[in-house]
Amino acid sequence: FEYSDLVIDNPAPTAGETIALSLNLQNTGKREGEEVVQVYVRDDWSPEPRPLKRLKGFERVHLAAGENRPVRIPLLIDSLAYYDEARSEFRVLPGEYEIQVGASSVDIRLSGTIRVHGEDGGCRS
Secondary structure, three states, X not given: OEEEEEEEOOOOOXXXXXXXXXXXXXXXXXXXXXXXXXXXXXOOOOOOOOOOOEEEEXXXXXXXXXXXXXXXXXXXXXXHOEEEOOOOEEEOOXXXXXXXXXXXXXXXXXXXXXXXXXXXXXXXX
């Protein structure tokens, strides 16, 4: 399967919004098959310990041999939240998040960046 043309419909969202990731998926094989397109999020700058990548969405796609199809996966920005023990609440920190799309966490085919803005409009780089 070949992944191409990742588009992030709103690369500067705020908490509470949902963005959409779009890409083209092509079955380059000689047989029909299914691919599970997976979306991971990475943020190395977080003040809290976090996993290297976090699975935040997926879409199972069935394609005939040679078929090409657009795939659209929604991403709820609030799903990027972590539990802030000091405040006793879940928070989405403003900053830059890497969006990774692929067949698995070790087989990333496309990536892009979003800059999440806080309620005050600010964003940490």
